[in-house]
Amino acid sequence: MTRKRENDNAFDDAPIAADVNRPNRSPLAALRRSPDIATALAVAIAADAFALAPVVRDTSPRVVFGFLLVLWAPGYAVIAALFPPAAEEGDASLDGFERAALSIAASALVAGASGVALSVLSVGVRPAPLALALTAVTVGASAVALARRMRPGTPRVEVPTPGVSVDDRLTVAFVALAVAAVAVAGFAVASPPEPYATLSIASADGSALTDDARTIAPGESVDLAVAVRNREREAVTYTVVVVARPAGAADPPDASAGGSGGTADPTELHRFSRIVAPGETWRRPHSASPPFPDDRTRVEYLLYRDAPPDAPTIANADESVHVWFTATDA
Amino acid sequence: MSDPVVAARDVTLTRGDRAVLDGLSFEVPADARLLVRGESGAGKSSLFEVLGLLATPDGGRVEVHGEDAARLPERERAALRRDHFGFVFQDFRLIDDLSAYENARVPQEHAGETDEAWLDTLFERLGIEPLADRRPPTLSGGERQRVAIARALANRPSVILADEPTGQLDPSTTDDVLATLASVHEEFTRALVVVSHDPRIAGRFDDVHVLSDGRIRPE
Numbered sequence: 001m002t003r004k005r006e007n008d009n010a011f012d013d014a015p016i017a018a019d020v021n022r023p024n025r026s027p028l029a030a031l032r033r034s035p036d037i038a039t040a041l042a043v044a045i046a047a048d049a050f051a052l053a054p055v056v057r058d059t060s061p062r063v064v065f066g067f068l069l070v071l072w073a074p075g076y077a078v079i080a081a082l083f084p085p086a087a088e089e090g091d092a093s094l095d096g097f098e099r100a101a102l103s104i105a106a107s108a109l110v111a112g113a114s115g116v117a118l119s120v121l122s123v124g125v126r127p128a129p130l131a132l133a134l135t136a137v138t139v140g141a142s143a144v145a146l147a148r149r150m151r152p153g154t155p156r157v158e159v160p161t162p163g164v165s166v167d168d169r170l171t172v173a174f175v176a177l178a179v180a181a182v183a184v185a186g187f188a189v190a191s192p193p194e195p196y197a198t199l200s201i202a203s204a205d206g207s208a209l210t211d212d213a214r215t216i217a218p219g220e221s222v223d224l225a226v227a228v229r230n231r232e233r234e235a236v237t238y239t240v241v242v243v244a245r246p247a248g249a250a251d252p253p254d255a256s257a258g259g260s261g262g263t264a265d266p267t268e269l270h271r272f273s274r275i276v277a278p279g280e281t282w283r284r285p286h287s288a289s290p291p292f293p294d295d296r297t298r299v300e301y302l303l304y305r306d307a308p309p310d311a312p313t314i315a316n317a318d319e320s321v322h323v324w325f326t327a328t329d330a
Numbered sequence: 331m332s333d334p335v336v337a338a339r340d341v342t343l344t345r346g347d348r349a350v351l352d353g354l355s356f357e358v359p360a361d362a363r364l365l366v367r368g369e370s371g372a373g374k375s376s377l378f379e380v381l382g383l384l385a386t387p388d389g390g391r392v393e394v395h396g397e398d399a400a401r402l403p404e405r406e407r408a409a410l411r412r413d414h415f416g417f418v419f420q421d422f423r424l425i426d427d428l429s430a431y432e433n434a435r436v437p438q439e440h441a442g443e444t445d446e447a448w449l450d451t452l453f454e455r456l457g458i459e460p461l462a463d464r465r466p467p468t469l470s471g472g473e474r475q476r477v478a479i480a481r482a483l484a485n486r487p488s489v490i491l492a493d494e495p496t497g498q499l500d501p502s503t504t505d506d507v508l509a510t511l512a513s514v515h516e517e518f519t520r521a522l523v524v525v526s527h528d529p530r531i532a533g534r535f536d537d538v539h540v541l542s543d544g545r546i547r548p549e
Binding site for chain 2: 203205209222283285
């Protein structure tokens, strides 16, 4: 731990060092003299804007501000609240490196805890709620930090550990935070990624069809229902393309190079689109009447997050299921 | 014995070069509670599909309430399946993306008549009321099968066809599901046909038939 010298580190508490002994009852004035806290707040607000505002939320600054919100802003505010700048020359305080390292570790912890809380509360760990939660922590901790800077006599967080220096305690705290951050990151990496959407079809009796087969006469139709569940963290416009692909026709030229793996001469039977809210399931009953140039036809349900390509196939679909239909005499 | 709700008469079905069902005749009375046993490959699933109008036999008749339905257009067969049959499968065939309650409601939605009071009754009687909002992946095998039974009963069918309904269940859960099916049969008076190779469950049925060589006979 370094002893605080006035104006020794611009990243640290230098901006307020000159005024730190002068009590000030105005939060705005304290904020003006605390550009570090103001920056943390600005980052949080900007991250919220890029997470929520329709026009800008898909732009690249979202990644930058999201990164800063998860790994810096709330932790910086928390550390600023716990360890305010030295009020008097000779007081112990954090240097720039210590503050930065602790901020990152604390931010990771706050982000992990917020994610757990959102999950437990069934809100879901989605960008918007997580950004708002981290912003709430940032604002709250910033308020505490500013209040402590307005009252420089307020004692710092002290743990009564006789015989253990402040340096030792901070080192232990840093190591603990770093270990916790690594654990949170490891959990996040090890957790299997959630599929973004799932697609299923059911027959009229309600039973799900999986690689199933039905026998019908040419010209007949079958009542089916398609279900799409949005597992993303935002509303998504999905399109389901229903394609009948007769068996027995020649394979497309590119089949061996990642083509559909099916047969040629497909006929598009239906195309459905809808905006599906996060966590919701969209059900769409319909009748399928597959053509039968051959004895068997595979009816494919192809799901696309964005606009489907000109030639929808299983290979280029985001998700797909299919049902075989076999022709019989009417 | 009451009139048959479903009857197969001299049914033949060939898969590849093999006659899976070979002149099979079989009646399911309205108050039946019977088990069809057979070794693997004996054609139990084929019989299940033919009786349930899921597959068309090569020859013979499949009567539903006395009317031959084997070769009706698929739309009419689908309507008969929806209104007269309840299906219970070994692999449950629930839609993972729908809640238990939504899964049970699908047949009603296809029929255009939603009767939530009936579904509530089913969920209560089957002991799955607390599971109504849960999705199948969060349920145990026994719970999923009870949801599937609720779905099978959604449209008040005449007959419940169950294909290896305990095939994925442990012995304890098997007992629970069989007891559930038995209570469904008694309480709602639906004909119950269970197709299974599992010899352990034969003791639970008074009426056991054996499928062998494409034909069926009482045990």
